[in-house]
Amino acid sequence: MPLQGRTKQDVLSEFRCAEILDAARGIFARKGFEAATMDDIAAAAGVGKGTLYLYYRSKRDIYLAALGGGLREIRDRTQAAVGAATTIHDKIRAFVLTKVHYFNEHRDFYRIYHAEFGNLVTHPSCLPDELMALYLQQVQQLEGALAEARDQHLVRAVDPGKTAFAVFEITRGLIIRRLLDQSTTGAEDDGAFIVDLIWKGIAQR
Amino acid sequence: MPLQGRTKQDVLSEFRCAEILDAARGIFARKGFEAATMDDIAAAAGVGKGTLYLYYRSKRDIYLAALGGGLREIRDRTQAAVGAATTIHDKIRAFVLTKVHYFNEHRDFYRIYHAEFGNLVTHPSCLPDELMALYLQQVQQLEGALAEARDQHLVRAVDPGKTAFAVFEITRGLIIRRLLDQSTTGAEDDGAFIVDLIWKGIAQR
């Protein structure tokens, strides 16, 4: 019984948590944090409002869990993809495409992610350090790769921090543009455009 | 008396409106739309809460007025600066620098602007058409200039819409980065970095 933890409780608990988070992501994505109500989330999850408080301490708790889960996943995917690529050109490509694809598959999450980090400037300090770190880690790996490439004269002598951030932001921007225009072109094309523009922008010669 | 309108009332009204908008910008910038209260704004403006409703119909009305005023100003400045520049390189430069400077001077406005248009994806339809148009006009002028330059083979055959949006987003990103890091470098340097990166990215050859 204690072989792999208390199955009954744990399995149920995990299932409910996932169910609640999934419902919450949909509601937060559609309405934003403030306008989303606990009644909405409870209804979407198909449970009573009180049940939410058996699994999460507050509305904010649910929100942070929904945000953190996706952040961890995209951080891991990006690290894996960038790590697997060998040349700096392919690393940039991997960075951009991983994001474009992930957000294409998880639009609900993207809306939350975007609303939150879009508002970093407005409300700087209200996120836990762990989530801020996850956010910043996304750019840092690319920054490291760019610094290395610059030192080896594989690219021009650009500021790696600014350049990594620029790639990050163009990617973000084109994802938004697609969501606004309901995408004239495919995700692949947008990715290729960014890689091409940046590569020409930083290449030697 | 009716020579240039009812002076007494109009002058007072205009003064109060400006006073309220100014206070509102500060509050909205610090707290965001939802968390800002009418009591906050009234206190900051040094008037009673009821007075706010003599000049604006609702909280949202104040917010839209604060947003629209700044948007019109930055649209006009950008159009003037880009229009005055002759070469495409200088147009890009004018576009970027106008924004970086304007936002550097009007940080309160930037926070509101950014929170609002950052959230476009999340809440697409809740802005009046006029403000959406103002927002989009910013990019369109640059887009037109880029299309022309491409047709004259002054730059590579890039998609002008995507490229204009990319410039727009990198600019946005670096402004945010400066606000987060409390700016390692000056506004001029950031502007120069963007122009350089993009120019190399789209130049012929």
Add this chain to the structure above:
DNA sequence: TAGTATACTGACTGGTCGGTCAGATCAATC
């Protein structure tokens, strides 16, 4: 000075929503 119009105020209202908790329901065990 009385009368009137204009500008302003802040206590109050109605509605909303996060969070609580007394009790219902279900499952397992004897």
Add this chain to the structure above:
DNA sequence: GATTGATCTGACCGACCAGTCAGTATACTA
């Protein structure tokens, strides 16, 4: 079928806040 404990529920509470309006203050006129 009775007992117990774990799970779930939704009516309720208190805090909060946009918007209102009866009343005050100020300025202007006769």
